[in-house]
Amino acid sequence: xxxxxxxxxxxxxxxxxxxxxxxxxxxxxxxxxxxxxxxxxxxxxxxxxxxxxxxxxxxxxxxxxxxxxxxxxxxxxxxxxxxxxxxxxxxxxxxxxxxxxxxxxxxxxxxxxxxxxxxxxxxxxxxxxxxxxxxxxxxxxxxxxxxxxx
Numbered sequence: 001x002x003x004x005x006x007x008x009x010x011x012x013x014x015x016x017x018x019x020x021x022x023x024x025x026x027x028x029x030x031x032x033x034x035x036x037x038x039x040x041x042x043x044x045x046x047x048x049x050x051x052x053x054x055x056x057x058x059x060x061x062x063x064x065x066x067x068x069x070x071x072x073x074x075x076x077x078x079x080x081x082x083x084x085x086x087x088x089x090x091x092x093x094x095x096x097x098x099x100x101x102x103x104x105x106x107x108x109x110x111x112x113x114x115x116x117x118x119x120x121x122x123x124x125x126x127x128x129x130x131x132x133x134x135x136x137x138x139x140x141x142x143x144x145x146x147x148x149x150x
Contacts, residue, residue, distance in 0.1 A: 004079045014121040014143040018135045027136040030072060073132055075103060100126040120146035
């Protein structure tokens with residue numbers, strides 16, 4: 001299990017930290033990305049290709065790797081989920097119109113249906129990048145406190 005720490009900050013958001021530099025290097029390798037164009041901030045795994053080649057290869061890579069990225073996200077946050085009252089929440093369980101990763105504290109009935117929501121946090125940049133990229137790059141990622149759910 002990786003050295004992940006977390007807390008709810010003074011803004012009410014969930015901060016997840018990976019302070020171990022060796023673990024961050026390992027995460028960068030697992031995610032498989034390197035910063036190829038630092039001046040522009042474009043993440044690419046494939047070196048200096050033309051933008052058209054890069055875009056075509058990126059689309060193919062994304063279609064192959066979305067499932068493995070979700071599995072990797074779960075693996076890296078295992079200590080958060082396994083050692084606390086937080087759990088992964090599926091968007092359809094709460095009627096959320098998003099595919100963002102959501103963690104929270106909820107009460108469930110004996111059919112494993114959510115009866116009460118105590119707290120929810122989500123990663124809003126999910127369509128652009130994985131929160132693992134934030135962890136690898138800066139050592140922290142922030143899951144925003146979700147708006148009140150009726």
